Amino acid sequence: MFGVFTLATSAGVGITISNRRARALLAMLCLAPGETLERDFVSKLLWPGRFQAQARASLRQCLLTIDKSLGPIAGGVLDLSHGRIAIDGRRVQTDLGYLEAALADGRIGDACGALGGIGNKELLDQIDFGDPFAEWLSAQRRYAESRLQLAVDRALAELERTADVAGEQELRDAWHACDRALPLQRGRKTRIAVLPFEQHDTIGGALFLAEGVVDELSFRIGSIPAVAVVGRTSVTSVANSGRTLPEMAVALDVSHLIEGTVHRSSDGIVVHVRLIDGPSGADIWSDRYDGTVADVIGSRQIIGSHFIAGLCAALGTDDKFAPERKMTANRDAYALYLQGRDISLRAVGDGMIAKGIELLEQAVEIDPDFAECWAALAEAHLYIAGFTPTLDRVERAGYMADCARKAIALDPEQGHALAMLGVYEFVNRNPVAALDYGYEAYRLAPNDINVALRLGTFLLNLGLARTALPYIETVVERDPVHGRNYAALCAAHLCLGNFDQAIAAGQRMADLGFPAPWLAVAYASNGEHGRAVETYWNLRTLLGTMITRPPGMPPIDDAARDAYFDLAARGICSGDPDARAAYCGMIDMLHQTMPDPYDNSVAFPAIWMGHAELVMKIYGEQTSLANIFGLMTLWVDVDPIRRTRLHPDFMGFADRVGYVTAWEKYGWPDALRPAPVTK
Structure with a gap:
């Protein structure tokens, strides 16, 4: 498939198909063995400008040519129906498929050999049938390259996790030597x-x-x-x-x-x-x-x-x-979209996001087929539920998913919308589907910062910090002055035991003017309890501005605020068991009396103090678009945070909320990896 398309038997004997359109058709089918192509679609690509009946007749002739060439070797390899065409995936092996399988299976030597073979060759080179085919082929090349990049990233993460230094270096060298990795070869982009x-x-x-x-x-x-x-x-x-x-x-x-x-x-x-x-x-x-x-x-x-x-x-x-993206030709809808998206992304000020939602809704009312606007509307619902004191977080998650589905229905290449469907699945106890959506979104939109961030946080939430870190680092590199990105980076380093790096990330978040309780947790994890208490205590001045009050709760005076943060800072950060017990009692009471018993102000401290029963109760009953971020630090391997993971009921909880299913498909956290079964 890389370079000039060639075909051979399994014994290596070359097969010649002289009809160049028949050869191109076979190449199209081999790009995705087992997947069907619409006959009308193929005929328009290979015979642009012809009448449909003529193009369909030419397509039938090409299929006869392929069948005649392959029949003596692999009769019946084509799967034909009235409207569709496919090739039997069980009877075809391609260099692209072989490379992807080798990477997925951890056969690093085979993968490196395959990379050396394809080198800088372009997928399906020297095939040209006009602009429609060129546009289709360009999209297929981007798709294949993004799949390969993702497969290499996953393989490298697994090699790093298993401490296979030699294999990791061999794969990096092979990938960097390949011209399709030219940006890596020259350094960063x-x-x-x-x-x-x-x-x-x-x-x-x-x-x-x-x-x-x-x-x-x-x-x-x-x-x-x-x-x-x-x-x-x-x-x-x-x-x-x-x-x-x-x-x-x-x-x-x-x-x-x-x-x-x-x-x-x-x-x-x-x-x-x-x-x-x-x-x-x-x-x-x-x-x-x-x-x-x-x-x-x-x-x-x-x-x-x-x-x-x-x-x-x-x-x-x-x-x-x-x-081109699926945008709109309506100037009013476009203006409303730009203004509404800008306002909703600021996530600052009373009613700002709600105003943004209002403008975006006006835009899709004017043009219901405006896919990019539906995706922006989905994100605005996520932001209003995640970063404002609202009591309708469950409903907002549903609104977000509905808008994301509309965006995808209009534009199946909408990676951003797919990532938000992943968020919806995670808060609805289906993290394996969340990761499925996250990886597919990243395949479609590897350069979208939001997509990479959400995939990275899905992995962090499941304790897969080593796999998550490259995605998080990419986001921070691409968006270096956005404080929230450093919360994920801090959490990833905390989970990996890199406390100095976690402190640096948390400090950068604070320097950018964002609330940084993660910095206090990083100091406490590193044994710097005095600095941790002081850092958490200083957050009190942000209450009511950068730190929103819990929804439905009235404002409190400065004295009450200071007393509360003093109790919280010592309970979370001091290492004093009595202070921890006192604050655990406080958040137990808040959980029973607050209008939103699952709010961050209860869920996050429960994780950081290892209050296992409350953690499992909260996240067992309602993971929300706001408290989901707390899960990033559930896996820090220090006392008292680790107490939740070590609780005897934890694995039962993990099974009920779908974590175990996700681990069985995408890998277990290091601390929970099942022991190998011996026979």
Whole structure:
């Protein structure tokens, strides 16, 4: 499948099929043995422009040619029906399938040999039947490459877990020597930040053209294999800080910046884009685009394709990028989407996310087929349930899932929406389905920060920190000024026993202005109880702002607040058994009396103090979009956190909430790995 398509018997005797379309059809079938292709779809790809009846007749002739060539060797290998075609997956072996199987089975020598054989060859090279086929083949190549990257990542994680240093190094060397791993070979990817564009508008009205251009450029550039685009949260934070361009580049750890302007007048729009060298702040490349509003809204690919080739040439990389997203051609829906998504992502201020949801709902009411907006609406429901004091968290999870399903129905390539379905499955006691969705989402959208973060946290929640860490580190690298990412990084290092690194991650979170109880837990885990108590105590000043009050609970005065945080800090962080017992009693009482008995203010301390009975009661009854984050630290192997895991009822609890099923499929945490069975 890599390079020029070739075919041979199992004994190695070459098979020649002279009809090039028959050869291409066989190659298409071998890309996914056992999976069916629609006859109409195949005929349109291989005979573009022909009448349907003619194309179908030509397809039948190709199938006869294949059957005649393969019949004496493997009769009946084709599986034909009235509308579909497939090839028997049990009777075909490809170099791609062999490599994936070797990686999955841990046959590192075979995998490395296969990698050496395919080298830098492109999948199905030298097959060309026009633009429709080229577009399809380009998507298949991206799909195969992302599958391989994921398979290699999983194999490396398993080799690291089993301490197979030689195997890990052998696989890394083989993968890096392969030109498809060129960004790894050169070091990390070229890192770019797309700064907010200025909009100069002589017409007025709520039309967020500059935001739309930035959104499209970020998506297109982020799909280039050799480039990593920094997340919008980090970029917005730094862009609004008053720094110079070189200072922004340092803060975001990027080599290049992109900035620009959008001018809108009655004559149309003009877009200016500049690529800037980060260290010097000097322009490297610039371009402009003159067009209409419809060019931006109805045909965003014009903006992307107009600038991408020049940007890639300036960066010295290939201009391969993903196909257009399922957006909207309606200018009002697009403007509402941009505004609503921007507001909901801020997750700050009373009613901000709710306002964002209102705008997004207006957008999908105008255009119900707006897949990207349904995904943004799903994420907004997740945020309002996860980060605001609301009592309808269960219902919000359902809203989130409904919106995500609508996005996927409209656009099956919606990795972001799939990841949110994974969140829904996790809170509904089906973590194996959550990981299934998470891995599929990552295959579809490996460059989406949200997808990688959710897959990483699913793994963390199940105690698979070693597997999770590469995903979390990628998220932090791509979005380095977003404090919440460091909570996951801190938790991963805590679970792996890397306490110095956990403290560094927690401190970075605090430095960015986010509440960092994880830092206090990291200090306590490292035996620094005095610093841990002080760190947790200092969180009290954030109550009611960055730390929301539990839903349904009234405000408290400063004296009551200070007394509560004093009890909590000593109970969680001091190592004093009496202080722990006192605070365990307090959260027992809160669990019985609060409007939301499963709130973070009860669930998180229960985990950190190893209050096993309460932990199992809370998460056995209701994992929510808010308290799910506490599970990341359930697996820290220090006292008292480990008491929950060591409780005699823990495995029964883990079985009831679906953890055991997930472990049986995706691997057990090191501390719970079943002993090998001897015969």
